Amino acid sequence: MEGIKVSFENEPYRDPDFIINHKAPFNAEPKPDVLVQSFITPTEKFYVRNHAPVPDICPTAYTLKIDGLVGQPLTLSLNDIKTKFEKVTITAHLQCAGNRRTAMSEYKKVKGVGWGIASLSNATWGGCRLRDVLLHAKIFSKESGANHAVFWGLDFGCPEDNGKPYGSSITVEKAMDIDGDVLLAYEMNGETINRDHGFPLRVVAPGIIGARSVKWLDKITISPHESESFFQRRDYKIFHNGVDWNNVEKYWDKTPSLQELSIQSAICVPAPNSALYLPFTITGYATSGGGRKIERVDVSLDGGETWDYAELLGEDKGVCTKYWGWTLFRYTITKLPQLEGKDSTKIKLVCRAWDLSSNTQPKDVKDIWNLRGVMNNCWHT
Amino acid sequence: MEGIKVSFENEPYRDPDFIINHKAPFNAEPKPDVLVQSFITPTEKFYVRNHAPVPDICPTAYTLKIDGLVGQPLTLSLNDIKTKFEKVTITAHLQCAGNRRTAMSEYKKVKGVGWGIASLSNATWGGCRLRDVLLHAKIFSKESGANHAVFWGLDFGCPEDNGKPYGSSITVEKAMDIDGDVLLAYEMNGETINRDHGFPLRVVAPGIIGARSVKWLDKITISPHESESFFQRRDYKIFHNGVDWNNVEKYWDKTPSLQELSIQSAICVPAPNSALYLPFTITGYATSGGGRKIERVDVSLDGGETWDYAELLGEDKGVCTKYWGWTLFRYTITKLPQLEGKDSTKIKLVCRAWDLSSNTQPKDVKDIWNLRGVMNNCWHT
Numbered sequence: 001m002e003g004i005k006v007s008f009e010n011e012p013y014r015d016p017d018f019i020i021n022h023k024a025p026f027n028a029e030p031k032p033d034v035l036v037q038s039f040i041t042p043t044e045k046f047y048v049r050n051h052a053p054v055p056d057i058c059p060t061a062y063t064l065k066i067d068g069l070v071g072q073p074l075t076l077s078l079n080d081i082k083t084k085f086e087k088v089t090i091t092a093h094l095q096c097a098g099n100r101r102t103a104m105s106e107y108k109k110v111k112g113v114g115w116g117i118a119s120l121s122n123a124t125w126g127g128c129r130l131r132d133v134l135l136h137a138k139i140f141s142k143e144s145g146a147n148h149a150v151f152w153g154l155d156f157g158c159p160e161d162n163g164k165p166y167g168s169s170i171t172v173e174k175a176m177d178i179d180g181d182v183l184l185a186y187e188m189n190g191e192t193i194n195r196d197h198g199f200p201l202r203v204v205a206p207g208i209i210g211a212r213s214v215k216w217l218d219k220i221t222i223s224p225h226e227s228e229s230f231f232q233r234r235d236y237k238i239f240h241n242g243v244d245w246n247n248v249e250k251y252w253d254k255t256p257s258l259q260e261l262s263i264q265s266a267i268c269v270p271a272p273n274s275a276l277y278l279p280f281t282i283t284g285y286a287t288s289g290g291g292r293k294i295e296r297v298d299v300s301l302d303g304g305e306t307w308d309y310a311e312l313l314g315e316d317k318g319v320c321t322k323y324w325g326w327t328l329f330r331y332t333i334t335k336l337p338q339l340e341g342k343d344s345t346k347i348k349l350v351c352r353a354w355d356l357s358s359n360t361q362p363k364d365v366k367d368i369w370n371l372r373g374v375m376n377n378c379w380h381t
Numbered sequence: 382m383e384g385i386k387v388s389f390e391n392e393p394y395r396d397p398d399f400i401i402n403h404k405a406p407f408n409a410e411p412k413p414d415v416l417v418q419s420f421i422t423p424t425e426k427f428y429v430r431n432h433a434p435v436p437d438i439c440p441t442a443y444t445l446k447i448d449g450l451v452g453q454p455l456t457l458s459l460n461d462i463k464t465k466f467e468k469v470t471i472t473a474h475l476q477c478a479g480n481r482r483t484a485m486s487e488y489k490k491v492k493g494v495g496w497g498i499a500s501l502s503n504a505t506w507g508g509c510r511l512r513d514v515l516l517h518a519k520i521f522s523k524e525s526g527a528n529h530a531v532f533w534g535l536d537f538g539c540p541e542d543n544g545k546p547y548g549s550s551i552t553v554e555k556a557m558d559i560d561g562d563v564l565l566a567y568e569m570n571g572e573t574i575n576r577d578h579g580f581p582l583r584v585v586a587p588g589i590i591g592a593r594s595v596k597w598l599d600k601i602t603i604s605p606h607e608s609e610s611f612f613q614r615r616d617y618k619i620f621h622n623g624v625d626w627n628n629v630e631k632y633w634d635k636t637p638s639l640q641e642l643s644i645q646s647a648i649c650v651p652a653p654n655s656a657l658y659l660p661f662t663i664t665g666y667a668t669s670g671g672g673r674k675i676e677r678v679d680v681s682l683d684g685g686e687t688w689d690y691a692e693l694l695g696e697d698k699g700v701c702t703k704y705w706g707w708t709l710f711r712y713t714i715t716k717l718p719q720l721e722g723k724d725s726t727k728i729k730l731v732c733r734a735w736d737l738s739s740n741t742q743p744k745d746v747k748d749i750w751n752l753r754g755v756m757n758n759c760w761h762t
């Protein structure tokens with residue numbers, strides 16, 4: 001563990017414009033209007049979700065270990081990663097499962113870092129395919145029990161897990177899917193990945209919750225079982241609304257761990273309760289999990305009674321077959337709706353997205369409320 | 382067109398227990414309690430959705446034509462299909478996009494054949510991979526414009542399309558996906574496919590709306606464009622709720638054609654308004670599109686105020702990597718909920734499913750109502 005300090009005295013420099021949701025460990029999101037200014041989020045504006053102090057890792061001493069159900073356990077240097085495996089670059093958004101948690105808490109209090117609507121961002125990621133590394137390690141077959149790729153970070157000191165580093169896992173199916181595009185990334189937006197985002201090496205598992213894209217990657221174990229980390233087994237689950245802190249233990253094993261992201265969208269401009277001068281152009285984002293294309297975003301000016309289609313701003317899929325990036329949208333209001341018997345100068349903006357599988361967002365937060373406040377994807381008003 | 386009669390005088394024998402939604406063309410579904418009696422729906426109970434008279438095709442004269450953006454146009458006999466390409470068997474459910482349309486119409490009238498909750502069924506399908514046939518035909522690359530696999534049936538006489546046969550298309554991406562499992566099927570549940578289900582050859586495109594699985598397949602054209610059939614360009618689209626018969630033309634091109642199915646579930650036993658004697662076991666089905674696993678089904682006895690998890694009955698994925706089959710579920714009510722100030726002998730059953738991407742069903746039909754009454758997947762009560 002040489003070179004890793006478990007204290008908050010060596011945190012990296014951050015953008016002073018961040019909205020800080022928690023100071024130590026550092027958790028921050030950009031302002032919503034800043035978020036949707038470009039298809040690619042500038043690195044310094046990309047939301048930061050840390051569970052412990054940021055490790056300060058010496059890149060020449062760094063190694064990645066691969067063990068478990070593999071024929072050839074490996075210890076790879078950063079140079080090995082960069083030179084032994086093909087480099088690929090993908091565009092993908094990451095989204096915290098806690099995105100929009102604050103709005104869920106407003107309905108009924110939940111536990112966890114409060115997040116507004118901007119704990120997601122879109123970047124390009126350069127690195128090697130996890131698949132190629134696992135093939136190199138001669139990963140065993142599914143029949144031999146090789147079901148999960150278990151990741152451990154080097155960020156010692158997670159308070160929820162007794163000071164252990166952050167850990168999580170994805171399925172081997174996702175890890176090995178040639179169209180799954182799971183990367184071990186050492187570049188972000190064309191530059192060396194920075195400390196807050198996982199220097200020198202992180203997982204980027206597109207289409208699934210950000211919690212699985214483990215930063216400061218220390219070790220990958222191929223296992224019959226999911227990660228035993230708190231963050232896989234206890235946290236990041238949608239419990240039904242009858243589960244509370246008195247009975248949650250009964251539901252931990254019965255409730256599946258979150259993997260793919262659900263359909264999501266939010267209006268970033270204007271801010272709520274803004275005065276608008278017509279014509280006014282609304283801007284927002286829409287995303288879905290599993291690389292599913294956003295087919296449609298609906299905008300309503302009357303709280304969801306009537307809808308119209310927003311304009312979707314094109315996404316460059318690049319080398320991927322899946323839509324891992326987000327979709328920005330805009331909609332120009334040219335006249336006010338006629339709201340019978342109501343104050344026609346007051347509009348109630350709502351958006352909702354649909355993906356290629358015709359899934360759409362739930363209307364009310366009440367119906368998806370859950371103890372941990374995850375996956376709030378209700379209509380954004 | 383020899384051997385094909387455009388009349389309803391030569392329809393096949395059907396199960397007398399079917400609920401007939403339209404007689405000619407024949408559209409029928411099994412009774413809900415019958416539907417969920419087995420994981421595999423017996424062929425005679427499998428819902429039938431026809432758009433025209435059932436063709437009576439001579440299997441020795443039958444040929445399948447493949448043309449368009451291919452290097453080697455083909456004319457294949459049924460024997461070619463059965464002998465030149467590997468035979469694979471998959472388990473997959475098909476679901477009409479109009480499933481549960483009647484319930485949508487009860488909220489506000491829509492156009493189309495009325496369907497209860499049983500216009501879906503689960504079967505095994507034997508045939509060759511469409512992918513293998515298209516590779517044999519030397520399909521062009523996406524860069525050359527090979528974007529859509531356009532299917533035409535031999536069921537001449539569709540009234541909506543001026544007597545043309547039924548037609549539809551899927552993306553080449555789906556058609557060529559090695560995990561997409563799109564079959565040209567000549568067997569259903571281990572027997573020669575019958576006339577109502579597409580004898581001698583049909584498309585089975587799992588994970589997407591039944592409307593794309595063209596029966597009595599005549600021709601496949603690889604094209605830069607979607608099928609020009611009425612059923613691709615006009616029908617099977619979810620318009621927003623401001624679209625009516627006066628302005629729909631403006632929205633035809635702006636609204637995407639349905640492909641992947643959305644998350645769905647329904648309670649099949651008990652029937653609505655039944656008297657229950659405790660303990661009572663509820664049974665139903667849950668499905669999702671794109672082969673996404675059903676992770677969870679919630680059951681509520683109080684109209685969706687509180688929920689509990691149902692028991693999911695295992696599915697055999699067989700040779701597929703995706704979950705194309707449906708998931709049956711059950712939930713045993715052992716005691717009545719305490720409904721404060723209400724008649725505690727009256728319960729209000731609701732179910733809703735969640736898939737591996739944490740998508741769940743919308744609560745109210747009002748919010749997803751659309752002119753054509755498609756993809757009604759609101760909470761089932």
Ligand SMILES: [Mo]
Nearest residue numbers: 096097098211
């Ligand atoms: Mo997260």
Ligand SMILES: [Mo]
Nearest residue numbers: 477478479592
């Ligand atoms: Mo259909």
